[in-house]
Amino acid sequence: MRFKTSVRNIQTFSKLTASLSSLGKVAWVRLDDDIVRFTIIPETGTQVWASLSVESIFEDYTIQSAAPNNTINLELPLPPLHRALKSALNASSASIRLTKKDGIPVLSLTIITNTISSGNSANGFLNNANSDPFGDNVFREENLDANTGRDREAIVTQDIPVRVLTADSVEGIHEPRVREPDAHIMLPSLMQLKAISDRFTKLALSTAPGGTRGGSAASTSKLELAANMHGSLKLSISTDALNISSVWTGLNNPELDPRQAIDDEDPAEHPSAKLKAAGPDAWSTVRIDGRDWGRVLSVGRLGGRVVACFSNEHALILYVYLPSYDNADESVLTVRFSNLRM
Missing domain, CATH: 3.10.150.10 (DNA Polymerase III, subunit A, domain 2)
Structure with missing residues (x-):
C-alpha cells in the first residue's frame, strides 16, 4: 500500500480542512485513482460528504493498493491536519505520504520553505571596531559573501496519526438518499x-x-x-x-x-x-x-x-x-x- 503526493493548492486544502473541522473532529477519507472523498457522519447533527477531483488539490499523485481503483480508506483526525496545513501556507512546496512511525500509520506532511540567512551585519562590525587595539591600521580579510543574505531551505515534517480501515468496515457507508427537493x-x-x-x-x-x-x-x-x-x-x-x-x-x-x-x-x-x-x-x-x-x-x-x-x-x-x-x-x-x- 502506497500513497504519496504533492499538495498543489495548499490554501484551498487548508480552507477545506478548517471548514470540515468545525463540523466534526474525525473524518473518513477515501482515496482512489481519481477522487478524494471526505465524509463526516456524527451521531447527531450535520452530515458532510465532500468529493474532490485529485487534480483540484494534488499533483504528482501516486496511490497503490490491492483494492479496486487502488482505494485506500483512512480514519483521519481533522484538527491536526488543519494545523499542519496552516503552517504550510507560506511554504514553497508541501508533500504528503502515508508511512509508519513506531509501527503506527501516519500521514507525514513535509513542508519546504525558503528563508534568508544573514551573515555578519554591518552593525556588528561597527560595534566591534573600537575593540581593535591597532585602530584603523589593521584590516580583517573576509569572504565576499560574508555580509550577504543567502536563501536557505528549511524542511519541517509533521506526522498526523491515522487508522487504515478495511474495505469491509466501510462498505456500508454511503450517502443516504432523500426524496426529491421541493x-x-x-x-x-x-x-x-x-x-x-x-x-x-x-x-x-x-x-x-x-x-x-x-x-x-x-x-x-x-x-x-x-x-x-x-x-x-x-x-x-x-x-x-x-x-x-x-x-x-x-x-x-x-x-x-x-x-x-x-x-x-x-x-x-x-x-x-x-x-x-x-x-x-x-x-x-x-x-x-x-x-x-x-x-x-x-x-x-x-x-x-x-x-x-x-x-x-x-x-x-x-x-x-x-x-x-x-x-x-x-x-x-x-x-x-x-x-x-x-
Missing part, C-alpha cells in the same frame, strides 16, 4: 448569511428563559429557513419575546440536472415544478439548529457557488461547488441536514 435555490453570500444567522441565534438565546442553559434555550435556537421557486429565500426565528426575519429576493433557481431525473418522470410532476406553479407565496420550509447552521456556513470561506435543496419538513442539502484549479473537474462538498422536524 425547492432549489442559489444562496447569497454565505458569510453574509452567517452573520445574520448568528445574530438571530444570539438574540433568541439572550431572550430565552434561563439564558443559554436548559432545554428552553435549545428550542429557541431553531432557525426557520424557507425557499420558493421564484428566487426568494427567507430566514426567520420566533420566540415568546421576538419574531424577526430577513428575506432575499432576485436569487437564481437553477435548473435540475437532467441526469438526476427519474426515468419516465414527467418534469411537470417534479415537486419543484409543482411548487413553482403554486406561485411566490408557496414555500418549502425546514427548521435547523442555529449554532449547527452557523458552523456549516463557515464553508463560505472556500468561495464558489452554493445551491440549497429543500425537502419540506424533511431535509436540507447544500451543494458547495469549489472553484476549479487549472481546468480540473469541478469538485463538490455536500452538506446534509436530514430528519428535520417543524
